[in-house]
Amino acid sequence: MPSVDRVKFYRDVYCVVKEIPEGKVISYGGIARLTGWPGHSRMVGKALSQIPGEWKIPSHRVVNSQGRLVPHWSGQRDLLEAEGVYFKSNGYVDMKRSMWKWEVE
DNA sequence: AGATTGACCAGAT
DNA sequence: TATCTGGCCAATC
Numbered sequence: 001m002p003s004v005d006r007v008k009f010y011r012d013v014y015c016v017v018k019e020i021p022e023g024k025v026i027s028y029g030g031i032a033r034l035t036g037w038p039g040h041s042r043m044v045g046k047a048l049s050q051i052p053g054e055w056k057i058p059s060h061r062v063v064n065s066q067g068r069l070v071p072h073w074s075g076q077r078d079l080l081e082a083e084g085v086y087f088k089s090n091g092y093v094d095m096k097r098s099m100w101k102w103e104v105e
Numbered sequence: 106a107g108a109t110t111g112a113c114c115a116g117a118t
Numbered sequence: 119t120a121t122c123t124g125g126c127c128a129a130t131c
Contacts, residue, residue, distance in 0.1 A: 006128085028113055041113040043128060049112055062112080070112045090119065 009037060013047045020061045023084035024100035025093050027065040061085075061100075067093035 012035040020026055028041040028048075037043070044062075051057045060079045063069055067088070069076050081087060086094035 032113090039126060040128080042111060042126070043113095045112040046129070047112095059112080064112080065114055073112075092119095 009035060009040075009043065010047045010050075012036070013044055014051065014055055014057050017048070017057050017059060017062060020058060020100050023098065025061045025063050025067075025080065025085055025095070025098050026100045027095075028062060029065055030100075031062065063093050063095075065095075067095045069093070 013031055016031050016034050017026075028044040029038075031044045032038055032040045035044075048057070048059045048062060051059055060070075060073075060076045061083075069080075069092075077087065077091070080093065086097045088094045
């Protein structure tokens with residue numbers, strides 16, 4: 001995968017994330033599939049970790065498949081709760097109810 | 106060129 | 119819920 005494609009991949013990832021409606025979340029693997037690069041979930045995480053501030057990407061709506069929030073991020077839960085995302089009592093996002101599109105293709 | 110790393114995933118314990 | 123295992127794959131030593 002040429003480095004040029006990496007840029008495109010990043011842009012696609014950001015594009016998808018921007019489409020996530022309020023009160024919904026999606027997993028890294030889900031984004032990977034939607035962008036046409038299944039199996040690149042780790043790259044999605046990489047891309048999100050390098051979001052330029054100017055892009056204003058709502059990366060807080062991206063969680064891992066277990067509904068676990070992003071490590072070393074504080075305040076993410078508050079942001080999500082403010083948008084109406086359902087949380088389970090354990091502090092995880094309730095994917096069953098808040099997952100965007102159920103990630104079906 | 107080889108080893109390590111990471112905002113992952115699924116399953117098991 | 120936390121931790122582990124094995125798999126994954128590009129980025130980064």
